[in-house]
């Protein structure tokens with residue numbers, strides 16, 4: 001059969017591996033047209049017009065929100081689908097007990113049947129992209145083939161897209177991630193997100209949403225990259241990267257892993273409270289960090305992404321002014337609510353709740369309605385350059401040196417505001433046993449505590465026990481390792497109120513952590529780690545916080561917590577590093593002795 005005719009476009013590469021693969025995929029999917037994206041502003045405008053004409057994008061008020069558009073996804077397709085996400089390694093053991101597994105041949109076969117002819121009447125967009133600063137040794141090239149103009153436009157924001165990627169790949173290299181994506185009939189029964197780490201391949205079908213469809217993000221930069229990182233001795237993590245510049249001009253960097261919808265973007269864009277005048281917090285990344293050991297023996301991190309795919313609800317001028325400024329132009333809004341005059345709205349927006357809105361499904365909505373106007377996982381896609389607090393180092397090919405690693409979950413009880421680990425091994429244990437209440441970022445029940453090691457449970461591309469072993473082994477590779485902390489912004493009082501104000505006030509905790517890295521502030525040693533004692537946290541100007549309640553360690557609660565981790569360790573099974581179970585037992589003995 002003849003490959004489909006392209007729309008008069010000269011193919012922008014002669015790379016034989018790339019051309020052969022695109023032809024092969026096009027032959028299977030049978031699009032009417034194949035279009036190669038170049039990443040130019042003219043192209044963006046053309047594709048946007050095409051999307052508007054096709055009803056995929058709806059223009060917002062171009063005076064108030066220039067370059068901004070609204071998209072509503074299929075109501076059955078609003079979040080990542082972890083139960084339909086598969087790691088397709090030759091053996092089930094390689095995927096491990098916490099991932100869904102499908103044999104590679106079975107997965108290729110099953111999905112090929114869905115892809116067969118799925119793009120008839122549609123355009124196949126060839127989206128070449130680079131994850132990481134283009135000239136960085138960290139950078140990886142991916143090619144996403146998609147039949148969604150929405151995905152192509154999002155990839156143009158989230159990645160360094162187009163010519164830059166083909167230039168980086170060059171005329172002969174076969175070293176690129178092969179991503180195939182089709183929305184097909186957007187049927188949850190025929191929806192699969194499959195990863196083939198050994199083939200550097202991703203096949204995603206049946207969803208057009210976020211982490212299911214923008215293949216550079218969770219699929220490549222975390223699942224496939226974590227597999228490569230394990231083999232090559234580095235780390236691919238679900239972490240923000242923050243730059244903190246002190247009043248004396250000293251810059252330091254931290255990386256933080258919080259599960260989806262647990263505060264990475266907010267922390268990375270934080271504005272410090274008045275008492276911290278002179279401090280500047282800047283964003284290097286808000287979701288993913290690739291980290292390698294540098295020549296100086298420190299851990300260096302880059303953000304592989306080029307945009308933010310952020311949670312809209314809860315974002316307002318008070319909680320995250322930098323995000324509000326970031327999304328004023330050239331932003332795609334997905335599943336938010338709209339006003340009649342083309343503005344956007346979501347729960348937790350500043351000001352009065354409008355009397356009338358158009359809800360995320362496009363239906364009329366009235367104030368007081370029991371239904372939410374915006375979907376709880378509604379999102380914005382915005383370019384990093386829009387962020388007023390963007391660190392100039394975001395594009396530095398060598399990355400930034402990390403002083404502290406922060407793990408944080410969403411826990412209404414037990415876990416204190418901040419805890420410093422005794423050492424690397426104990427830090428890995430804290431990350432490995434981290435729990436968090438589930439959120440709307442993935443389909444399924446919300447608010448249930450689940451163990452989410454390093455916030456990577458849904459994103460680790462191989463066996464969990466081996467991943468934790470890799471973390472422990474990194475200690476030998478990093479002569480000057482970062483200090484490791486556990487934080488929790490979400491602890492609540494008996495009557496359900498947050499004990500800690502969070503957001504900008506998290507600067508107070510960040511400052512304590514940075515000072516701890518330099519031995520410049522006190523702490524008390526508890527059975528579980530170091531915590532700030534009264535007077536160690538800078539609380540000048542802080543109102544409405546129950547600091548004692550937020551920082552308290554209840555040994556009774558912790559005995560239960562440590563005991564409940566047995567179940568999790570049993571789930572990880574025989575590859576669980578012995579050292580971690582040893583840590584648990586030692587801590588439990590200490591907690592019982594101290595009680």
Ligand SMILES: Nc1nc2c(ncn2[C@@H]2O[C@H](COP(=O)(O)OP(=O)(O)OP(=O)(O)O)[C@@H](O)[C@H]2O)c(=O)[nH]1
Pocket residue numbers: 258259260261262263264265266267286287309310311313314315319441489490498501502503506
């Ligand atoms: N109470 C409280 N809520 C917070 C804090 N930081 C963030 N949130 C809320 O948590 C939700 C998610 O925050 P984000 O910063 O978008 O989370 P994220 O980790 O970047 O999420 P993903 O993009 O899904 O990975 C939002 O509704 C925020 O308003 C905090 O310090 N305290």
Ligand SMILES: O=C([O-])CC(=O)C(=O)O
Pocket residue numbers: 079080209210211212217218259260261287309441442
């Ligand atoms: O991947 C997505 O759809 C959104 C995201 O950042 C996450 O869930 O962590």
Ligand SMILES: [Mn+2]
Pocket residue numbers: 259260261287
């Ligand atoms: Mn995320």
